[in-house]
Amino acid sequence: MYALADCNNFYASCERIFEPHLEQKPVVVLSNNDGCIIARSQEAKDVGFKMGEPIFKCRDRVKQHNVIVRSSNFSLYGDMSRRVMQTIRLFAPDVEIYSIDEAFIKLDGLIGRDYEKEMRRMRSAVLQWTGIPISIGIGKTKTLAKLANHYAKKNIETAGVSQIPQNPNEMLRKVEVGDIWGIGRRWSEKFRNIGVRTALDLAQLDPKLIQQKFNVVVMKTAMELRGRTHFRLEQSPEQRKTLLRSRSFSKSVTTWHELSESIASHATRAAEKLRNEDLVAKVLKVFFHTSLFNHKKPRHSASATIELIPPTNITHTIIKAALGSARPLWKEGFEYKRAGVYLIDLAKEQVQASLFESKEDKLLDKRMMSVLDAVNRSMGAGTLHFAATGFTKVMQMRQLQRSPRYTTHWGELPQVTS
Numbered sequence: 218m219y220a221l222a223d224c225n226n227f228y229a230s231c232e233r234i235f236e237p238h239l240e241q242k243p244v245v246v247l248s249n250n251d252g253c254i255i256a257r258s259q260e261a262k263d264v265g266f267k268m269g270e271p272i273f274k275c276r277d278r279v280k281q282h283n284v285i286v287r288s289s290n291f292s293l294y295g296d297m298s299r300r301v302m303q304t305i306r307l308f309a310p311d312v313e314i315y316s317i318d319e320a321f322i323k324l325d326g327l328i329g330r331d332y333e334k335e336m337r338r339m340r341s342a343v344l345q346w347t348g349i350p351i352s353i354g355i356g357k358t359k360t361l362a363k364l365a366n367h368y369a370k371k372n373i374e375t376a377g378v379s380q381i382p383q384n385p386n387e388m389l390r391k392v393e394v395g396d397i398w399g400i401g402r403r404w405s406e407k408f409r410n411i412g413v414r415t416a417l418d419l420a421q422l423d424p425k426l427i428q429q430k431f432n433v434v435v436m437k438t439a440m441e442l443r444g445r446t447h448f449r450l451e452q453s454p455e456q457r458k459t460l461l462r463s464r465s466f467s468k469s470v471t472t473w474h475e476l477s478e479s480i481a482s483h484a485t486r487a488a489e490k491l492r493n494e495d496l497v498a499k500v501l502k503v504f505f506h507t508s509l510f511n512h513k514k515p516r517h518s519a520s521a522t523i524e525l526i527p528p529t530n531i532t533h534t535i536i537k538a539a540l541g542s543a544r545p546l547w548k549e550g551f552e553y554k555r556a557g558v559y560l561i562d563l564a565k566e567q568v569q570a571s572l573f574e575s576k577e578d579k580l581l582d583k584r585m586m587s588v589l590d591a592v593n594r595s596m597g598a599g600t601l602h603f604a605a606t607g608f609t610k611v612m613q614m615r616q617l618q619r620s621p622r623y624t625t626h627w628g629e630l631p632q633v634t635s
Contacts, residue, residue, distance in 0.1 A: 218324040218355060219450075220336055221362040222305055222343075224298075225350045225370070227318035228256035231297045232287050234348040235623045235631050243284045247272055250467050251288050251617060288619035296624045300347045308339040313450045321359055323450045333380050340377055355380040359448045360441035363398035364389070364416060389417035389442065399438045404431065416442055456563070457494070462487045463557025469508075470553040473544070476505060478607030480543055483558045484536045485606055489593075491530035491560065492586060498560035499528040503539045505546075505556035517553075519546035528564060531582045532589065535560075536605050 224230060228246040233239045243261035245254045254270045264282045266275065272286065279286060298317045306312050311323035327335050336353045343351050354366025361381045368388055369379035381388060395405035397416050407430070413419055420442035427436050437447035462483040470476050480503060491498060506518030521542035529535065539558050592601045599606075621629035 218332060218357060219359050219362040220322040220324055220353055220355045221366040222320050222322060222351050222353050223366050224301060224318035225352055226258050228294055229258035230349050231294050232620055239285055243282055244287065245284055246287050246289055248289060250465055255289065286618050288617060290619050290622060292622045292625045297347060297349060301343055301349050304343045304346055305339065308335065311450060321362065321450060333378055336378050353378045357381065357444045358441040358446050360398050360438055364392055367392060367396055386417055389420055390415050392416040394419055397438065399434060404435060458563055460487055460490055460560040460563060461557065463555060465555045473547050476547065476553055476556060477540055477605065479556045480539050480558065481536045481603065481605035483556065484539045485532050485602065487558055487560055488530055488532040488535045489590065492590060495566045496563045497528040497530045497566050498525055499562040499564065501525055501535065501538050502559040502561060503543045505543065505553050507551050508554040515551055517548055517551045521546060531586060533603060536603060540605065
């Protein structure tokens with residue numbers, strides 16, 4: 218048996234934890250640089266706000282419905298996610314963190330107990346200890362657990378927890394094929410063309426027809442709807458093959474000095490990520506471009522790809538390679554809006570060394586990175602950094618309506634007054 222725990226309207230719920238007056242009010246959270254809506258409370262959904270909608274296009278509706286607008290606060294969201302997952306593990310240790318707000322749980326350790334009762338206990342504990350409301354679905358497979366979770370969210374009478382019954386046909390009949398985990402828009406359109414409109418239709422579809430017209434993932438999904446396990450719990454995440462660090466600027470960049478600081482900052486964050494995962498990069502791509510949407514001003518985009526010999530995760534080596542590749546591509550007279558670095562062909566750190574690599578230099582670099590990471594972990598990201606990343610704050614996002622980082626920043630801790 219599996220369960221899927223899914224935080225309800227997670228970003229909006231995080232905003233409400235330390236600001237209870239936001240309860241039952243429409244709340245939307247914006248993307249980087251306060252661009253588009255990336256999260257909504259149920260109240261905001263009910264009055265028609267859509268995912269991905271640019272905020273400047275709906276200013277009038279924001280005023281009309283008294284919508285609370287918040288800039289993204291990923292520091293807070295990430296920490297609250299960690300707290301939720303830690304609480305879940307106290308009830309069932311076999312957990313696969315599927316996303317920042319979702320986790321699959323294998324219930325083998327609860328055999329002999331009432332699964333639904335235990336999950337209600339867990340839901341109450343998560344709400345009491347973190348303030349985050351969650352919905353939980355229980356089923357024989359991960360797909361059925363996901364489907365039960367969908368049912369729990371849509372039906373108030375479940376009180377947040379739903380289990381697939383022994384005869385699931387009635388529940389499957391109420392779920393549209395496009396709402397099934399793993400069935401995207403393209404597949405759902407194709408299913409409707411052959412008369413498959415619900416989860417029950419897919420579960421009862423002839424396997425030979427699925428094999429002829431669809432891929433193996435769809436076949437496994439159909440089998441999971443029948444109660445046959447094909448998607449196992451994945452507690453060890455698969456090693457990443459690439460790493461992208463990129464962001465739009467809050468204002469246009471017109472000088473090489475500002476652009477170089479941005480590229481160096483991205484290279485720094487990427488190198489830190491590599492070291493955290495004991496990886497090295499074999500190939501580096503650096504890129505920058507003007508706005509893709511402004512057709513009135515001159516446009517320019519540039520990129521360069523180089524091989525890193527030997528493969529590395531040393532910050533200053535990656536910065537030097539990135540800036541050395543980007544500098545010849547720079548052109549005056551353009552307003553650049555985005556830059557980034559893309560590390561490709563990642564591998565575990567134990568790779569064959571270069572014939573010309575100095576063991577002393579390698580050891581020195583490793584010690585330097587160890588000190589750098591230790592200081593930044595204990596004192597805060599960016600406390601110790603390379604001068605190439607600069608001080609002009611070109612990388613700082615526009616977050617005019619960000620709530621305080623209540624749990625991750627000493628200067629923004631909530632204050633309790635008697």
